[in-house]
Amino acid sequence: MNATESLPIWDIASDITGALRDGNRLIIEAPTASGKSTQVPQMLLDRGLLGEGQVMVLQPRRLAARMLATFVARQRGARLGDEVGFQIRFEDVSSRATRIKYVTEGILLRRMVRDPALAGISAIIFDEFHERHVFGDVTLAQALCLQEQTRPDLKLIVMSATMHVGPIQEYMAPCPALKSEGRTFPVELEYLPRSPGRGESVWEIAVRNIDRLLREGLSGDILVFMPGAHEIHRTIRELQGCASTKGLIILPLHGELARADQDAALAGYEQQKIIVSTNVAETSLTIHGVRTVIDSGLARVANYDPRRGINTLLIDRISRAAADQRAGRAGRTAPGRCLRLWTQPEHSQRPRAETPEILRLDVSEIALTLKAAGLSDLDSFRWLSPPDPESLERSLQLLTDLGALSSATGDITPLGHRMLAFPVHPRYARMLIESGERNCVKAIALVASLTQGRGLLQRRQDKEVKQRRAELFDDRSDSDFFPLMRAWNFAAEHAFDLGQCRRYGIHAQAARQVAATFESFLKTAQREGLPVDGPATRDEDIRRCILVGFADHLGRRMDGGTLRCDIVHGRRGDIDRESAVRDHTLVVASDIQEIEGRDLKVIMSLLTAVEEEWIEELFPGEIQERTETEYDPRARSVLSERQRVFRGLVLERKAADPDTDAAAALLAREMAKGELRPKSWSPEIDQWFDRVAFLAEHCRDLGFSEITDDDKLQMFQQFCHGSTSYKQIKDKPLKPVIESWLSSPLRPLVEKYAPAQITLQGGKRAKVKYTRGQAPRISKRIQDIYELRESPRLAMNRVPVVVEILGPNMRPVQTTQDLKAFWSEAYPRIKQELQRKYPKHEWR
DNA sequence: GAGCACTGC
Known part of the structure; x- marks a missing residue:
């Protein structure tokens, strides 16, 4: 027996070939380093299971496809490519003679x-199907349909890590599963x-424990998992302050780093080293010689919130499977240990x-493909996991x-078919088609390329770099x-x-990648008959194309002084x-x-200024x-104004009814007396009440202890901004959900971020809004109010101040009593300021 | 008042 045949996968080789002679579906449960990725394709070929055809081996990463x-x-x-x-x-190293083809x-x-x-497959x-990437999920579903309809001879083999196969086996039934x-x-x-104390940060907990282990005489390299670059840098700073890490090499590792810095983390050294890394080290990069893993148990996880149509990137606890994967990194070369x-x-x-990607991410591209x-x-459609209907x-x-x-x-329309020619999100495909009409194909192809993959410009650069950038590339x-x-x-x-x-x-590597993507888009554009070479392009047309792709991301700045923005819907x-976009x-x-x-925070980036006429x-x-x-009814009046509105975004306000000011003044007086009750809560607050009421009711049914007001506030955060939607909660048994949530170490964090936005309005035109944790001192609020008053778009005279309040040192404003309490404290001071600045008015 | 995980066509 040679070295290859001693790989564990060979123990079940005859079972594999047997199962594939009897049927055409098979699941192989096998952990990493079983040899499945290299050996199974060869078994199929060498034992005649492929006939004259080819086996395609799907990989989740490019590097893996090439290396395997x-x-x-x-x-x-054999020569690679034969x-x-x-x-x-961007690389096809295969030919007609290729029988085993690794592809992404x-x-x-x-x-x-x-x-x-x-044909021919x-x-x-x-492979690595447990990672459950969107394209893998959909490809498997399509392949199963194809097999059932016209290709009964097509063999489908799913290879997955242990513990994930149950649902997949059901989905592919009848289908045997083998284990290696x-x-x-x-x-x-x-x-x-x-559980660690509430005030302690992940990096403090990690460093305290690393310090302890080192004092106990821990040997071998240490790999620390953190959720992101910020936490990595804090960890490293703390580590450097420990006596026990003297003489050790401490290095960061994350995707944003330049290639050379990544290589530094992967290299071997004489001294013991500590690598502090994000998830890149979980699957994509392997660090040799790691004997100990310290796992924070956290990761930043991308999600798509279909309710708001916004992508999120929040810190979440990793699953048991992911924790095992991280722990496994300590056992690649020798027995190891992992501290969770x-x-x-x-x-x-x-x-x-x-959670599989298809349940978490925007599915537009997949939807178009299936259409x-x-x-x-x-x-x-035969989804393995059907996406959220709302999504x-x-x-x-x-x-x-x-x-x-x-x-x-x-x-699907003819335009939809043309869009599909471009291997990119439908928004950019649409922009590319539009660019053909507006003589800016090259520019839009570059725009689209720049958004693919890693960002071109590295973040967290020092002042000098920023200065150089501003001079050469413009910062306006x-x-x-x-x-x-x-x-x-x-x-x-x-x-x-x-x-x-x-x-x-x-990022030089990213720039090369952009070049490759750019070339490929241009090639496709040419093939699709778009005019690639034409007269000089106008910037304005580029901006119009971008508007076509992102009309549902249109925003209007709320004022000149802040970065706040109203977005459509x-x-x-x-x-x-x-x-670089300002003054628009x-x-x-x-x-x-x-x-x-x-x-x-909801951050809007890659901005493009547009004109109202273009809309x-x-x-x-x-x-x-x-x-x-x-x-x-309190104002006993109708407030009204004429507006130009695009999908809920007010573009321009026209004259208000003469009634408005009088009504607003009345409201102001009532508010000043402290008698104004919130007429309507924001939609978020309404939902919060709904959800909390629902939970409170079921809590009692379960004999569960009362939910405190404090808990409710946190739930609000969880439901409005967390990855768990109300619907998901509703379908689960409640007790464990609530219990795990109450004991979550993230609870203090959640509490800190609870936005609890409350806006009181006295008329449609005046609004100041703060979120919890961001509310400035009262003097700053007064300044905001002045800005609001002086804003030319809000030609206000007697419209009352609208305040939404929550701050680090303030009681949350949740009830009318709270509001009254706040108002009686704040109003005299506000009034005083207003009186000083606008003495002609009578401020009551 | 102040911010960014990882892949893939």
Whole structure:
């Protein structure tokens, strides 16, 4: 027996071939290092299971596809690209003779669009399927349909880590499952004896424990998992302050780092080293020689909130499976140990596995692909995990907006088919088609390329770099894409030279990748008959194209002094403070994301300024002239004003009714007397009441203790901004949900961020809004009020001050009593200020 | 008042 045949997977080789002779579906449960990825494809080929055809091996990462193909080709003594080959986004090393082909998931999905019968393919292997990437999920579903309908000979093999196969086996039934062992070393698991104190940060807990282990004489390299770059840097700073780490090498590792810095973390050293890393080290990069893993148990997780249509990036607890994967990193070369910075009881409450991507992310691209495959009803598609109906609904709405689906029938339109030629999110595909009409194909192809993959400009650069950037690429512009395009052109002109790129904080690797994407988009554009070369492009046309792709990301700055922005469909956000777009009222954001850093914020970035006339021109008939009216029994009056509105965003206000001011004045007086009750809560608050009422009711049914007001506030946060939607909670047994939530170490964090936004309005035109944790001192609020008053768009005279209050030192304003208490404290001071500044008015 | 995980066509 040679070295290869001693791999654990060979123990079940005859079972594998037997199962595939009897049937055409198979699941192989096998951990990493069982040899499955390299050996199973060869078994199929060598034992005649492929006939004359090819086996496609799907990989979740490009690097893995390339490395595996190289390894297998060498093992078979073949030249890469002959019998064994691979294909990833910009590299196809395969030929007609290729029998074993390693590909990334998107490659096969694209191929199925062009060639639904998959001619010449005898088998598909879905490797690392437990990672549950969107493209993998959909490709498997499509392949199962194909097998049932026209290709009964097609063999489908799913390979997955242990513990994930149950639902998949049901889904593929009838389908046998085989199990193989891995070849890793045992890892000893340790937990914290008790939950850490509330005030202690993850990095403090981690460093305290690392220090302890080092004092106990821990040897071998240490890998620490943290949720992000910020936490990594804090950890490193603390570690450097410990006596026990003297002489040790301490290095960060995360995706944002330049290649050279990543290599430094992966390299071997004489001294003991500590690597503090994000999830890159969980699957994508392997660090050799790690004997101990310290796991914070946290990760930043991307989600898509279909209710708001906004992407989120929040810190979440990782699943049990992910924790095992992290722990396994300590047992690659020898027995190891793993310290989990949470307690064992808490561990058992964690979810079993990560939520599949299809349940978490925007599904527009998938929806368009399936529509193109002729599916009229996506609900009836054979999903392994059906996406949230709300999420599906929103993506269909977006596709309809973009013109890819017919608003009458829901079927794909000719425009939709043309969009599908571009392997990119439908928004950018739509922009590319539009660019053909507006003579800016090259520019838009570059814009689209710049948004793919990692950011071109590195974040967290020092002042000098920022200064150099500002001089060369401009820091004021009508679109954030313009400086970005200049930066890329600069990198390209210097042949992506590392030194030049570094001077400007340009990610050289990312810039090369942009070049490849750009070329490929241009090629596709040419093939699709778009005019690639034409007369000089106008910036204005580029901006129009961007508006076409992102009309539902249109925002209007609320005032000149802050970054706050109203977004269509009643949403709110803050403009990226590094945006080059200033002094414009209307903007579209190519990226809107709710991010958890030290705070929780909706950030709008990659802005492009647009003009109101363009909206009329590009979306004819969608701007409505509306009269907003509202009857307020206390004011005994109708408040009304005429507005121009685009999808809920007020573009321009026209004259108000003469009644308005009088009514507003009346409201002001009532408010001053402290008798005004909130007439209507914001929608969030309404929902909060709904949800809390629901929970409170069920709590009692379960004999569960009372929920305190404090708890309610936290729940509000959990439901409005967390990854758990009301619907999900509703379908689960409540007691464990509530229990785990109450004992969550994130609870203090959640509490800190509870936004509890409350707005009281005395008329439609005056509004000041603060969120919890952000409310400034009263003097600053008064200043805001002045700004509001002086804003030309809000030509206010006697409209009352509107205050929404919550601050670190203030009681939360939740009830009318709270409001009264606040008002009686704050109003005299506000009044005093107002009186001083506007003595002509009578302030009561 | 102050912010960013990882992939993939």
